[in-house]
Structures are given as C-alpha cells and as structure tokens.
Amino acid sequence: MKKLFNISLLLLVLVVTSCNHKDLCIHHRDHAHKFHILVDADYRCDWEENYGYQDWQAIWPDYYVDYDGLRPATPKGLRVINSNEKLGSNTHNIAANGGVVTLYEGPNDILFYNNDTEYILFQRNQSGNKATTRATTRTRTRATYISSEFAEPGEETMTPPDMLFANHVEGYVPEKSVDPVHFPVTLHPLVFTYKVRYEFESGLEYVAYARGALSGMARSVTIETGDTSVEGATILFDNCELTDYGVRALVTSFGVPDFPSQGYEARVEGRKNALNLEVVLRNGKLINFNFDVTEQVQQQPHGGVIVVSGIKIDPNDGKQGTGAFDVDVNGWEDTEDIYLPL
Numbered sequence: 001m002k003k004l005f006n007i008s009l010l011l012l013v014l015v016v017t018s019c020n021h022k023d024l025c026i027h028h029r030d031h032a033h034k035f036h037i038l039v040d041a042d043y044r045c046d047w048e049e050n051y052g053y054q055d056w057q058a059i060w061p062d063y064y065v066d067y068d069g070l071r072p073a074t075p076k077g078l079r080v081i082n083s084n085e086k087l088g089s090n091t092h093n094i095a096a097n098g099g100v101v102t103l104y105e106g107p108n109d110i111l112f113y114n115n116d117t118e119y120i121l122f123q124r125n126q127s128g129n130k131a132t133t134r135a136t137t138r139t140r141t142r143a144t145y146i147s148s149e150f151a152e153p154g155e156e157t158m159t160p161p162d163m164l165f166a167n168h169v170e171g172y173v174p175e176k177s178v179d180p181v182h183f184p185v186t187l188h189p190l191v192f193t194y195k196v197r198y199e200f201e202s203g204l205e206y207v208a209y210a211r212g213a214l215s216g217m218a219r220s221v222t223i224e225t226g227d228t229s230v231e232g233a234t235i236l237f238d239n240c241e242l243t244d245y246g247v248r249a250l251v252t253s254f255g256v257p258d259f260p261s262q263g264y265e266a267r268v269e270g271r272k273n274a275l276n277l278e279v280v281l282r283n284g285k286l287i288n289f290n291f292d293v294t295e296q297v298q299q300q301p302h303g304g305v306i307v308v309s310g311i312k313i314d315p316n317d318g319k320q321g322t323g324a325f326d327v328d329v330n331g332w333e334d335t336e337d338i339y340l341p342l
Contacts (some may be wrong), residue, residue: 045071077151114187146290151216179284199310207247210240
C-alpha cells in the first residue's frame with residue numbers, strides 16, 4: 001500500500017511540474033499567439049496607363065498583337081519588408097500569391113515587391129525614422145550608339161528594367177492571434193512597356209539586323225510612392241524584330257522622369273525624348289536614324305505606342321559591297337558595365 005502511495009505521489013508531482021512548462025501544457029495557448037498575417041497577393045498586370053491623352057485599350061488598332069497580349073505575366077516570388085522605427089526591419093521571401101509573415105508589435109510599415117527581377121537593382125535609404133527603396137537598373141554602353149540633337153545631353157545609358165510590381169502600407173498595427181490574420185494586397189506595376197514601330201518607306205529589304213535606344217526616360221523609381229527620379233537615362237534595347245512594314249520592339253522603362261504619384265500633365269517644354277534606330281545592312285554597312293518623339297512620350301508617361309515613319313535606305317547604301325552581313329563586324333558588339341548602388 002505504501003508503494004502504491006509513493007507511485008501516486010510521484011505521478012502528482014510530475015503533473016504539477018509539467019504545468020510549469022508551457023510547451024507541454026496543451027490547455028494553455030497563449031504561447032502560440034503571434035503578430036502575424038497571411039498575405040493574399042494579387043497583381044495589376046497593366047503594361048500602360050492612360051492619362052487622358054490616348055485610350056489605347058478602347059481604340060486598339062491592328063498591331064499584330066492584342067492589347068491584352070502585351071500584359072506582363074505575374075511574378076514568381078514576392079518579397080515583404082516590415083519595418084518599425086524602434087525595432088528595425090525584417091525581410092521575408094514568400095510565394096508570389098502570398099504566405100505567412102511575422103510582424104513587430106506596434107506600427108509596421110510593410111513594403112511588397114516581386115523578388116524575381118534580373119536586371120533591377122535595389123537601394124534602401126534611411127532618412128530619419130523612414131526608409132525608402134529606390135529601384136534602378138544596370139548601366140550599359142554601346143560603342144555604336146550615337147546620340148542626337150533630340151536627346152538630353154550627357155545621359156547615362158542603361159539596360160531596360162524587367163517587370164516590377166509593388167505596394168506599400170504604412171503604420172499597420174497587427175493583432176496578436178493564434179492564426180495569422182488574412183491580409184489581402186494588390187501590387188501595382190512600376191515598369192511599363194512602349195510598343196515601338198519604325199515604319200519604312202523604302203529599303204527595308206537591305207536590312208539584316210536592327211536595335212534601338214529611347215532617351216529621356218527615368219533613371220529610377222521610388223517603390224513606396226511610384227515617383228520617378230529627376231535624372232533621365234537612355235534605354236538601349238536589342239529586341240528589335242523585322243516585319244513587313246519595318247521594325248518593331250517592346251521597350252520597358254520606369255516611365256518619364258520626375259513623375260508625380262498623383263496628377264500628371266504632359267510637360268513637353270524642358271524635356272526631350274529621342275528614339276534611335278541602328279541598322280546593319282546585309283552588306284555590313286551600319287546606319288543610324290534619330291527621331292524626336294518628345295510629344296508622344298510626354299503624352300504617354302507610363303507606356304504606350306510610339307510610331308515613327310518615312311524611313312528610307314538609299315539603294316546606293318544597300319547595294320554597296322558584295323559580302324553578306326558578318327555578325328562579327330567591328331563596333332557592333334556591346335560592352336556592359338554593372339551599376340553598384342552605394
């Protein structure tokens with residue numbers, strides 16, 4: 001009987017002791033409460049925005065591709081940065097459609113953007129208690145690029161940015177809960193597309209290869225606000241395609257410089273935008289064309305359609321020489337520099 005009493009006492013001690021350890025006490029769930037959210041992300045996949053000058057979606061012409069066919073694909077991953085002015089910041093990488101993110105107690109500023117970019121570079125700056133994130137892209141040089149009187153002087157040349165979506169929430173105060181709180185968020189585009197059409201009048205049959213440049217575009221964008229830099233840059237692009245009417249290309253950019261997050265008026269005065277076309281003929285001769293597209297770009301600050309026409313290649317240029325185009329022709333190759341943010 002005494003032995004049985006000792007065993008009962010031992011079991012009682014073990015039960016009482018176990019309740020001092022919350023990990024083993026299944027009846028108390030306070031330790032499971034967290035400041036966490038379940039992000040439910042979707043994306044506004046627009047390739048251009050109408051600011052009252054041209055409603056392309058309503059009057060889309062026969063441009064060999066549907067308007068909706070130009071929409072960007074949704075990204076493959078999502079980055080979430082939550083910040084608290086006293087506790088610092090945390091970075092989370094989750095699935096593109098969302099996931100669970102742990103926040104700080106108290107106010108959180110939460111930044112969302114896709115993390116699957118290849119050419120975009122991010123620079124996070126702290127000013128007082130607030131942090132801002134700038135997105136830019138790599139600088140690039142092209143030995144054969146010739147600027148024109150239509151372009152802003154002294155601009156950097158850069159690689160086109162790949163697609164960037166973002167959203168920013170200020171001062172969100174999470175609730176402490178066992179299950180994460182549902183948190184829907186829509187990410188908006190910060191990179192837009194220009195569909196460029198180079199329409200030839202004559203001499204297209206002599207062209208073997210083409211590429212181009214678009215000057216006077218924003219060098220960077222602030223992710224939190226969508227405001228673009230005052231500094232402009234020239235975008236060098238190679239993805240030109242020969243067509244039955246000439247040459248076409250899809251050119252991505254952050255839009256025009258000094259773009260406000262709210263309200264826009266085309267500012268043709270004081271800004272210059274030039275479109276360059278560089279062609280190599282079948283005989284190896286290289287020719288540059290430059291066009292003033294300031295009015296077209298300023299009326300379409302976030303993507304749109306740029307058309308230049310009347311391009312002619314002199315038959316004397318096209319028929320010179322007897323050799324076919326050599327892909328190793330001197331001066332056609334690029335050198336590329338990498339821009340490293342401080």
